[in-house]
Amino acid sequence: MRRLLVLGVVAALALAGCGGGTASDTSAVSAPSPQDSKFVYVANLDIITDWDPATSYSNEVIAMQNVYDSLTVYNPVTKRASARLATRWTSTPDGKTWTFTLRDGVKFHSGRPLDANAVKASIERTIRMNEGAAYIWECVDGIAVKDPLTVQFTLKYPAPLDLIASADYAAYIYDTGAAGSGDLAKWFQQGHDAGSGPYTVASWKKGQQNELTLKAFQGYWGGWDGAHYKNVEFLVTPNLNTAYQQLLRGEISYVQRLNPNLYHAAATTAGVRTLQVPSFQNMLVLFNSASGPLKDVRLRQAMQKAIDYDGLIKKLKGAATAANGLVPEGLLGHSSSIAPKQDIPGAIALLQAAGYGPGNKPLQLTLTYAEGDDDEQVLVDQLTTTLAQLNVQVKAQAMQWNAQWELGKSRDETKRQDIFVMYWWPDYADAYSWFLNVFHSADPISFNLTYLNSKALDAQIEKLPSLVATDRAAADKAYFELQKYLIVRQAVVAVPWVSNYQRAYLGNVQGYTDNPAYPNVVFVHELIPGG
Structure with missing residues (x-):
């Protein structure tokens, strides 16, 4: 998703689980031997x-x-x-x-x-x-x-x-x-x-911190010759500081993501390796176009203009790159001509045209985002602070994903949020996923959390796979036109950034790379423990 992959191209990268980025290895580390047969992955x-x-x-x-x-x-x-x-x-x-x-x-x-x-x-x-x-x-x-x-x-x-x-x-x-x-x-x-x-699954403890453990399937076609992790444990730690301390103590092998400050600390810490890699994942700010105040397209446009896109990239300190439309660079349909910019006077004018903004009645909105995601927290803090100065009061709620998603899918429109913050990435290495899943009509609601319902739009989206297979130039143009329609004309989404993954893992984990088509996946069988 973001820029063309900057890869350290070695033969091993041609295998499943390959990827790329900028890695930092601050020391030759020998981790505790009990960790060698178990890879412990921490997610938030x-x-x-x-x-x-x-x-x-x-x-x-x-x-x-x-x-x-x-x-x-x-x-x-x-x-x-x-x-x-x-x-x-x-x-x-x-x-x-x-x-x-x-x-x-x-x-x-x-x-x-x-x-x-x-x-x-x-x-x-x-x-x-x-x-x-x-x-x-x-x-x-x-x-x-x-x-x-x-x-x-x-x-x-x-x-x-x-x-x-x-x-x-x-x-x-x-x-x-x-x-x-x-x-x-x-x-x-x-x-x-x-x-x-x-x-294969060894144990699953729904809702617990040590939620899932996998064990080696001895009959695996890829074999087990040589050094491999025979067990994989997945832990849930919403607090990134806690996850980082677990890594420093050698209790875990890999942290899926860190905030920029922790990442830069990890990059200079003995015994820890880091990897910063471009992704096919971007941040979406979705606006409820079917119910609540944001049914008014002027208010949705005002929300877009209130976001400090450049300021967010600076605050994220390498964890993100500026977005241009919905489609990240490196995928068909990306365009550099849909770059968003903050425009406070424009936001005020739109708010006032709709009867809100400075000097008018306050606009009250609800917003949901992921608990434990520090990057989303930066976005929410920036947006709510800016909007407060424009007489817009935002009730923001951090939630675990399942709870946030259930709220967004509610049949009761009064329970749905006005602004839904989430990441998106493609199901395979093509942009079709953004358009079909997030903006195509859906009943019941799944990921169409802007609640658009347009047969004409649906028809344009449904043409995309054939165009990709038969006329890539026409597909590229179709992707561009759809992005202009959704972002500029309908203003149902803002795209503040494309993510850079910032990983940290123990120094004794060898062979780790990142594949942007499989977000946050570590292909553990490809790793070499204990080197």
Whole structure:
């Protein structure tokens, strides 16, 4: 998502889990030996919101990419799909028939073989469930088993299926027979898995700090020769200072994110490595266009103009880069001509035109954002302070993601927030995800948290996949026009920044890189412990 990846290009980066950035290693560290067989990952939000690989569409990606495999994996060096469960694939000239050859000898954690029938059953169930990111398979008209290791997809329209098959959600291949005669959906939600990846679930303690532990699947097709972490533990620590202290004490291996001050401290701390890397993730400030005061487009435009975009980039001290529209640099549809700027006189004029602002009645708004996210806190503090000076009173509430999301999805419009702050990233390395999920009409509400409902807009969004596959110049233009419509004309969103990931991890963790197509995922099997 932001600028073209600045990679230290080495051969290892061509493997699954590769990535790039600017790393700092301040010392050759020997961490406590008990840590060598266990990788401990700390996040600030709940790990699991949905255990079903067909419907999963949230924080659990960090665990599930270590449990489940997809047919392909995105390679940020080549910017193309690479082999995972499929070793090779072909497509017809019209882009409507795709044939994948599967890796031989792969087994699910259940012990059953992962063959063409299993791939067909898995993807067909995901399509049938039609939840989460299942939309990625909307182009599929039919799936045929040609032989035990060959599966063929017939598409309704041209689409880049090799890239789609590398998606971070909904592309998982799983054992649809894992629950036997039981209800598979219910079986998943009890904390079971049916993957073929390097790790399987050892324990899950919903709502607890040590929420999830994974253990090595000895039958993993990638093997366990050499040094590997055999256990992975995921902890939830909303307070970043607490997480940082855990890292300094050697109690954890990796902190998903730090605030700029902690990151810069970590970069000069013996025994700690740091990595700053561009991402495909941006910050969205979504405005409620269906109910409450922000139904008035003038007030939404005023909110956009009140944000101090340049000031936020300075305050985030390397954790972010200025955004230009919805689509980050490096993806088709990015444009440098949609750069936002703060405009306080313009905001005041719009507020006053709507009967608010200085000298008029106060405008009262509600805002929700992620608890424990210091970058979002910087945004909220800046925005609420600025708006207070414009006679706009904002009731801001920090929440855990599940609670915030449930509030935004409420059927009762009076319970919905006026401003919803959240991150977004693509489901595969294309901008389509922003438009389909965040701005396409939805009933029930899922991620369309601006509550737009326009058939004309929906039709334009639905044309994007075919354009990407057949006419990239036309797709690029379509992405640009949609961004102007959403940001300038409808003013339903502001995009303050594109994130730079700032990671910190123990010095004895070797081989870590970052892949922007899989946000916050550490492919633990690729790491070398204890060096």
